[in-house]
Amino acid sequence: MKDGPDIARVAALIGDPARANMLTALMGGRALTASELVQEAGVTAQTASSHLARLAEGGLIRQRKQGCHRYHQLASAEVAALLESLMGLAAGAGHLRRRPGPRDPAMRRARVCYDHLAGEMGTTMFESMLARGYLCRMDDAITLTDAGRDFARGFLQVEPGGRSRAPLCRECLDWSERRSHLAGHLGRAMLARLTGLGWARRDPDSRVIRFSPEGERQFRAMFSG
Structure with missing residues (x-):
């Protein structure tokens, strides 16, 4: 054995x-x-x-x-991370299940992945935060920079991370975009702030996140390329 x-x-x-x-x-x-x-x-x-x-x-x-x-x-969040990794691996290998219907484009555009933002809007936010120096890759991990901490503190109106024992930043491979989006405590806090501001809301019966026109304008202005 x-x-x-x-x-x-x-x-x-x-x-x-x-x-x-x-x-x-x-x-x-x-x-x-x-x-x-x-x-x-x-x-x-x-x-x-x-x-x-x-x-x-x-x-x-x-x-x-x-x-x-x-x-x-x-x-746990660890189970969610495992499932998200498997979804990314399956999508990258071409193992996709397609459910016809109007929800497919909306799911690919913006959805909740356990507790954080995924889809095209999620990868846009992640890549913008990298490009602006708010996040950086170190030793195969994602870390929040000093500039990123200042940004997060201002946007979230709280100290990022707080007393949470969960990882502050974690990189998830997005199964529909095949690029990364932001998970971890910061990813959860960012989604909560986006919905709290009224920029976006979650569909009651699905994982779809819908941005209002004004919310998307504000989002694009903050996380443009």
Whole structure:
């Protein structure tokens, strides 16, 4: 028997199509009921219950009970990062699933990825922050520069990072753009600020982020190339 982490077990949990659909749905960052995940998985309620139990046992999701309802969400930001990396890898290798419909262009333009901005708008923000010297790459990691800390402090109206133990900056490969967007505590705070200012809002029933005309104008002015 080999020693060390059992990556085969984690891969098997993610590799089942129904479970993969459930996990992808939870990438929106919201806790969902079993009934909602049944629709995402395309299986019966009994089968979905079995899948959810296996995902919880494997440490990929956690369950929360509120009143008569039981909700399911990703176990941690690390799980979300793993899924996003797999999405980028699959997209880069040409393994794409296409769902016809009006949401596709909107999803590619701007969407929430667990807790941060992804899609074309997300990569635009990330690349602008790099070009302006707010972020820099050091030893295969993304760090916030002094200039970036000043910018973030002014835009967010709080000290970036605060007391959070989560990584301040993290680079995610965007599956639709095949370029990077910003994750980590700063990525989460930036999305919260964009919606808090009213520049953008999230569709109630999807991961799509929609910018108002004025919000997009302000966004482009701040994060132009």
